[in-house]
Amino acid sequence: MEKILLLAHVEADGSLAKPALEALAAAKSLQAETLVVGLVGTQVEAAAHQIGSCGASRWLGAEGAEFALSRYATDAAAAEALARVSGATLVIAAGTSRWSRCLAGVAQRLNGRVDTHVTGLNAALSASRWFYRQRMEGQFTRAQRPWFILVDPGCFQPWSGPAADAAVEAISVSLASQRTSLVEFRAPRADEQTIRPDAELLFVAGAGWTKKQADGQTHVPQAAALILDFLRKTQSSLGSSKSLVDLSGEGQAVLPFLTHLNQVGQTGSTPRHPKGLAACCHGEEPHVVGWRFINERRAVNLDPNCGWAHGKADVLYVADAFEVIAKVNELLLAAE
């Protein structure tokens, strides 16, 4: 029987975020002799209380101001100490940027193995993930222990249960190699933040928004205003085709809030949202790969023969996206 360690980092407000609750659900879906919870953060008591009824037999905490931030040295040291003290054969963690950065190194220190981007686990202890840019799904298991498994956010129903008291054992972490310290945060202004992984809808903008329209002119400022208005009203997440984000490199008029982080597709991301709406977008990659995990897909395109929108969208509206989105924004405003 396996001994499972659920590793979770605590948010700034002391709580556990959704990806951590999903990883807990993943850990609980496996047959195990014991489940140990290992928490990392400035203070971990509130987080332990939040999941206190999850059935863990032991609670371990790597606690202190030095664990407030994502930093390889401190996160790796904390995870290593938690894994050693727990004696876990399986370590389950959310595939957050924080854990993704350090757990491969921790697996190496413990002579274990690590798998990232795991999208499913079954009780017989096989894991599944996608290969070749999300085109093939593979199922596998490993004999080597400890086995570190990072589960992709959005793949498990988050654990839910009543809060309850949990007695956390503080463990000591050796921080001999800490050399990096935080100077400042630099982040886009909040109203420019267009990537929202938890949004109901992914809105994919294509290069058509910047192309000459029926009047022979481009209308980039109008396109930007329409898209931002739509995003603010619907709180959708913004994806983009590669062509659209690449335009800035070619010195053409661009949508100022788009970066390569918005790019979906083979060389971009494959986000998970219940619904997707593409507008002014022709490409194969955004429609085939970028939308791989979107459940319900619709597209707006002037071209009824746009093969990818036609072939991969559940519904294709053959219409001018400028007119459609302006009308949708108007209806959303009326509904507010």
Ligand SMILES: Cc1cc2nc3c(=O)[nH]c(=O)nc-3n(C[C@H](O)[C@H](O)[C@H](O)COP(=O)(O)OP(=O)(O)OC[C@H]3O[C@@H](n4cnc5c(N)ncnc54)[C@H](O)[C@@H]3O)c2cc1C
């Ligand atoms: C190795 C490689 C990797 C790649 N990886 C990616 C990737 O990860 N992601 C990606 O996106 N691409 C990728 N590409 C590029 C991809 O093949 C396409 O070239 C690109 O996606 C096309 O972008 P687009 O659809 O925005 O633009 P376009 O092909 O220019 O299409 C614009 C569309 O807008 C429509 N349109 C114009 N005006 C309107 C209007 N008013 N209303 C409605 N519709 C309108 C037009 O009918 C047209 O269909 C990759 C290419 C290569 C070679």
